[in-house]
Amino acid sequence: MERTGAQLILEVLLEHNVDMVFGYPGGAALNVYDALYEYKDCVKHIMTAHEQGASHAADGYARATGKTGVVFATSGPGATNLVTGIATAYMDSVPMVAITSNVPNNMIGRDSFQEIYIMGITMPITKHNFFVNRVEDLADALRQAFCIAQSGRKGPVLVDVTKDVSAAITEYVPKSPLPLKELPKATETELQKAADAINHANCPVIYCGGGVVSVDADKALHALMETADIPAAYTMMAAGAVPYNDERSLGMIGMHGSVTANEALYHADLVLALGTRFSDRVALNIEKFSPGAVKIQVDMVQPLAHRQHFRKKELFISLGMPLFI
Amino acid sequence: MNLNEACTAVSQNMPIITVIFDNRVLGMVYQWQTAFYGKRYSSTTPERKTDFVKVIEGFGGTGYHVDTEEGFCAAFHKALKANGPVWIVCDIFRQLKVLPMIPNGGTVQDMILE
Numbered sequence: 001m002e003r004t005g006a007q008l009i010l011e012v013l014l015e016h017n018v019d020m021v022f023g024y025p026g027g028a029a030l031n032v033y034d035a036l037y038e039y040k041d042c043v044k045h046i047m048t049a050h051e052q053g054a055s056h057a058a059d060g061y062a063r064a065t066g067k068t069g070v071v072f073a074t075s076g077p078g079a080t081n082l083v084t085g086i087a088t089a090y091m092d093s094v095p096m097v098a099i100t101s102n103v104p105n106n107m108i109g110r111d112s113f114q115e116i117y118i119m120g121i122t123m124p125i126t127k128h129n130f131f132v133n134r135v136e137d138l139a140d141a142l143r144q145a146f147c148i149a150q151s152g153r154k155g156p157v158l159v160d161v162t163k164d165v166s167a168a169i170t171e172y173v174p175k176s177p178l179p180l181k182e183l184p185k186a187t188e189t190e191l192q193k194a195a196d197a198i199n200h201a202n203c204p205v206i207y208c209g210g211g212v213v214s215v216d217a218d219k220a221l222h223a224l225m226e227t228a229d230i231p232a233a234y235t236m237m238a239a240g241a242v243p244y245n246d247e248r249s250l251g252m253i254g255m256h257g258s259v260t261a262n263e264a265l266y267h268a269d270l271v272l273a274l275g276t277r278f279s280d281r282v283a284l285n286i287e288k289f290s291p292g293a294v295k296i297q298v299d300m301v302q303p304l305a306h307r308q309h310f311r312k313k314e315l316f317i318s319l320g321m322p323l324f325i
Numbered sequence: 326m327n328l329n330e331a332c333t334a335v336s337q338n339m340p341i342i343t344v345i346f347d348n349r350v351l352g353m354v355y356q357w358q359t360a361f362y363g364k365r366y367s368s369t370t371p372e373r374k375t376d377f378v379k380v381i382e383g384f385g386g387t388g389y390h391v392d393t394e395e396g397f398c399a400a401f402h403k404a405l406k407a408n409g410p411v412w413i414v415c416d417i418f419r420q421l422k423v424l425p426m427i428p429n430g431g432t433v434q435d436m437i438l439e
Contacts, residue, residue, distance in 0.1 A: 046337060053330040255427050262425075262433040280429075288432045 003172040005135045005165040006035035009099060012142040013043055016177050018070050020061065022046045022054040024081075026074025028101035028114060031166035033072075051078050055085020059094050066216075068095040068149050075102045076114030079160070080121065087125040089156040092237060093214060095149040096156035097142070098122075105133050105164045122158045129158040135168035143178050151181035153301045154214060183215075183300050194296050201270035201294070204230050207253060207282075210237030211275015211299055221274065222246075233261035235276055254282040265290045273297040328380065334410035335385040342404045343412045345377055348419040356422050360437065370419075377414045386410040 003011060009032060013021070021043060025033040036045050048054040051073045058069030069089070073082050079100040089096040102108065103115045119131045128148045130141040138161065145157040186194075198204055212221055218241045225232050225248045232242045233253040242249045251258030253265055265271065271293045276282070278297075283289035334341050348355075351369040358366050378388035386409050389400035397415060404411035426437045 046333065048333045049329040050327070053327050053333060056327060057330075057333075255429075256423055256425065257427075259425055259433075259436065259438070262427065262436065266433040284427050285430050285432050 001172055002169055004031065004035065005138050005161065005168050005170065006031040007038070008135075008139055008170065008172050009142065009161070009166070010035050010039040010043060011172055011174070012139055012146075013070065014039075015143070015174060016068065016146045018043060018068070020044045020046065021070040021072055022048060022057040022061070023072030024048055024051045024054055024074070024078060025072075026076075026078045026101070026114070028075035028103055028163050029072060029078065029166075031163060032099070032101055032161075035166075036072075045072070051081035052084050055082040055096075055098065056088065057085075058096050058098075059085055059089045059092075062089070062094045062096055063092075068097055068146055071096065071098045073098070073100050074114070075100065075118075075163075076116045078114075079116055079118040083121065083125065086122055086156045086158065090125045090127070093154050093210060094156070095154040097145045097149055098126075098156060098158040099142075100158060100160045101166065102131075102160050102162045105162050108133065108162065118158065118160050125156070126158050127155040129160070131160045132165050133162045135165045135170045138165055138170070139172070139175070143175065147178035147180060152183065153211075194298075197270060197294055197296060198228060198230075198272065201268075203264075203268050204228075204270040204272060205250070205264050205268040205290075205293075206230050206232035206272045206274060207235075207265060207276060208232055208238045208241060208274040209235040209276025212238050212241045214275065215300075217275070218242075230272065231264060233257070233265060235279075235282055238276070255284060257282075265293075268293045271295045273299075275299055331381055331384045331386055331410055331412075338409050340408060341410045342401070343410065345412055345414045346417050347377065347414055348417050348421060349373065350419045352419075352421075353423065355419065356426075359422075360426075361428070377412055381410070381412040384410075386412065388412045388414060390414045390416075392416045 019042065023045060024047060036043065046057065048057060054071045054073065058071040062069035071082060073079050082098055086096065086098055100118050103112045107115060119129050122129055130145065132138050132141050141159055145159050149155060149157045206225065208221060212218060221241060231248040231250050233250040234242050235253060239252065250261040250264050253261040268290055269292055271290050273295060278286065355366060355369040358364065358369060378390050381388040387407055391397045391400050391413060397413065400413045404413060424438060427433065428435055
């Protein structure tokens with residue numbers, strides 16, 4: 001069936017069960033907003049006061065629902081105003097698809113009214129981004145955006161669509177969402193090494209972060225705390241994953257964390273880091289962070305470079321948290 | 326820094342309770358200036374005259390100003406029954422600090438407790 005590019009955006013949103021989007025209209029986005037008017041019974045649009053509010057709202061919606069947050073903005077200032085919300089989602093690994101409009105194809109690259117190179121601006125704060133100036137590329141770019149946003153370590157993806165593309169008519173062929181990338185799994189050897197290290201430790205401590213929340217591993221975490229009798233400290237990103245009234249809950253760790261959590265980590269002889277990255281707000285002094293402990297880091301991505309400071313005492317296991325716990 | 330979105334919460338009739346702890350300074354930066362910059366308060370005491378109750382009322386929401394614990398409890402119970410957004414503005418001392426705190430580059434041994 002034939003659809004305009006703008007209608008096609010809405011169709012692909014429906015393929016991914018999106019029923020709510022946040023945004024703010026503008027000149028280059030008029031086609032998209034006209035399609036939203038047509039699809040308003042299926043997709044509810046929340047108009048904010050400012051695009052920054054819309055991108056933060058999409059981020060909050062994704063955190064609260066586990067679904068991908070979707071935000072719309074127009075070209076130029078509309079797109080640049082999204083930046084802080086997109087960066088927030090990137091830093092906190094929250095799945096988001098930002099759909100910006102851009103000026104017509106023949107105005108691109110001419111410093112046109114409300115033209116901005118948003119792909120370049122958002123390159124360091126998105127997992128990936130697309131510039132679509134041919135309507136035949138639109139549907140697959142959007143489908144890939146949803147797949148990338150939810151695969152592995154989640155995060156924001158931006159799709160920039162020119163006004164010609166949203167106006168153009170094309171053939172729409174419905175498709176199912178792309179399969180998500182499989183999470184890495186631990187080997188038996190890795191698991192055995194981790195189990196041995198835990199069993200040999202006198203005072204092991206769990207240090208958990210946003211990754212536990214992201215993969216819904218809180219129940220598995222509680223089971224591990226109880227079975228192995230290990231207390232747990234959490235980062236701001238994992239607040240709520242460990243019940244406040246649990247006797248094994250140490251509280252939040254880090255710069256403004258509890259005395260209990262910070263003391264426990266400092267004196268631990270084994271740190272089991274689950275879905276977390278030893279950030280500067282937690283490991284304020286990386287050389288002296290939990291200095292006497294063997295560290296086991298369980299995460300779905302290779303840890304960051306600053307890990308090298310305690311590489312000698314560390315065992316990295318790359319896997320999804322539920323599989324490990 | 327997004328208080329303008331209160332108007333969105335009003336449009337959407339969202340039952341969101343916002344508690345504003347008003348110390349009338351840029352608190353976290355002020356705390357660092359107190360601890361590490363010899364109390365040289367550069368651009369953290371703006372002496373605003375903003376009346377947050379009037380701000381939220383201007384957006385079409387509800388606001389309460391409280392300066393006691395009892396006042397807070399009463400306002401909070403009213404807020405729980407409201408349909409749209411409610412702001413509860415609590416006056417607090419500007420000397421109150423976010424504690425405990427470990428300074429940058431420190432360990433638990435450098436923790437500031439008071």
